[in-house]
Amino acid sequence: MSFLARRLARSQVTRTFSTSVRRLGGGGVGEGQAAPTYVHKFLKEPPTVAVVGCPFSGGQARPGVDLGPNALVEFGLLNQIKQLGWNVSYDGAKPFADIAHTRHDADDAVDPPSHNMKNARLVSAVCERLAEVVGQHAKRGELPVTVGGDHSLALGSIAGTMSKHPDACVLWIDAHADINTPLTTTTGNLHGCPVSFLLGLDGTDVAPFNKWAKPCLSPNRIVYIGLRDVDPAEKRILRENNIKCFTMHDVDKYGIGACVQKALDHVNPERTRPVHLSFDVDATDPSVAGSTGTPVRGGLTFREGHYICEAVAETGCLVALDIMEVNPTLGDEKLVEQTVAVGCSLARAALGETLL
Ligand SMILES: [Mn+2]
Numbered sequence: 001m002s003f004l005a006r007r008l009a010r011s012q013v014t015r016t017f018s019t020s021v022r023r024l025g026g027g028g029v030g031e032g033q034a035a036p037t038y039v040h041k042f043l044k045e046p047p048t049v050a051v052v053g054c055p056f057s058g059g060q061a062r063p064g065v066d067l068g069p070n071a072l073v074e075f076g077l078l079n080q081i082k083q084l085g086w087n088v089s090y091d092g093a094k095p096f097a098d099i100a101h102t103r104h105d106a107d108d109a110v111d112p113p114s115h116n117m118k119n120a121r122l123v124s125a126v127c128e129r130l131a132e133v134v135g136q137h138a139k140r141g142e143l144p145v146t147v148g149g150d151h152s153l154a155l156g157s158i159a160g161t162m163s164k165h166p167d168a169c170v171l172w173i174d175a176h177a178d179i180n181t182p183l184t185t186t187t188g189n190l191h192g193c194p195v196s197f198l199l200g201l202d203g204t205d206v207a208p209f210n211k212w213a214k215p216c217l218s219p220n221r222i223v224y225i226g227l228r229d230v231d232p233a234e235k236r237i238l239r240e241n242n243i244k245c246f247t248m249h250d251v252d253k254y255g256i257g258a259c260v261q262k263a264l265d266h267v268n269p270e271r272t273r274p275v276h277l278s279f280d281v282d283a284t285d286p287s288v289a290g291s292t293g294t295p296v297r298g299g300l301t302f303r304e305g306h307y308i309c310e311a312v313a314e315t316g317c318l319v320a321l322d323i324m325e326v327n328p329t330l331g332d333e334k335l336v337e338q339t340v341a342v343g344c345s346l347a348r349a350a351l352g353e354t355l356l
Contacts (some may be wrong), residue, residue: 037213038316044141059152059191064329127156134160169267184233226283307350
């Protein structure tokens with residue numbers, strides 16, 4: 001058992017949680033929870049979730065986010081999803097085992113900065129592999145749940161989704177827009193850039209990414225919720241591309257229910273398109289999920305975050321989910337446990353857990 005596993009296993013939160021999880025009923029849906037009123041529009045029977053844990057931190061500077069997937073799995077994520085009636089598969093970190101340095105920042109000598117991007121070869125290699133893995137699961141009619149790891153991974157997970165569902169739309173839940181290009185990034189951290197590559201913006205047609213990552217998303221098929229820390233160049237990119245954003249100002253003004261409805265109406269008006277939900281836990285307030293690398297105050301409440309997931313689940317359109325940027329090495333023990341628990345509960349909400 002890892003240190004973290006022991007730490008989580010002995011924690012009060014884990015004990016409390018494990019006594020309150022629902023047991024499987026005969027019908028596959030957990031005892032106490034009604035069967036969903038929606039049907040999965042794009043998945044094969046029996047409904048199967050493929051949890052893809054990607055222990056990767058190379059898209060940003062702080063070590064520890066690579067421990068996120070293991071923390072969520074140790075906290076019981078797989079069983080929790082099973083108890084919602086899904087078949088669950090999990091390969092651990094095996095798909096990424098042959099890519100060196102997935103757990104650590106690469107050495108500048110091995111992977112020197114290119115076009116202002118740090119660890120470009122490493123990020124590209126991991127995302128290319130993730131795209132293959134997610135794409136394979138999607139093509140089998142399964143629902144891949146990518147657990148990061150930093151948010152640069154969404155370049156891979158969304159590319160994988162698009163290989164099966166080219167008409168999919170993306171809900172990007174985040175404090176940040178992650179839409180810098182290699183030309184506009186001031187930090188060189190690629191977790192701030194994945195959306196620009198997906199859209200094929202100026203400056204993204206660069207090696208090593210252009211060997212495999214083709215633009216696969218149009219600006220009217222992505223919508224943001226939760227933004228509150230957007231760089232000047234990103235504001236210009238969002239405006240110039242007419243990308244729909246629901247900032248925290250909009251959440252305050254309209255309420256989360258109206259924001260999610262408007263967001264879905266924008267990218268998926270008939271609810272006939274597949275949805276990829278990419279959830280950066282830093283979208284929530286640091287008091288909700290503070291163990292994350294770039295927390296920003298003034299974020300989504302616990303319920304607002306979960307409401308987004310529940311509302312997406314109700315569409316029956318979800319085909320892929322990312323839970324990103326949980327860093328179990330940041331903050332005190334209580335904050336870590338709370339953040340890991342929130343990562344799991346956001347996933348459950350997106351996968352059909354209801355309050356009644
Ligand atoms: Mn992000």
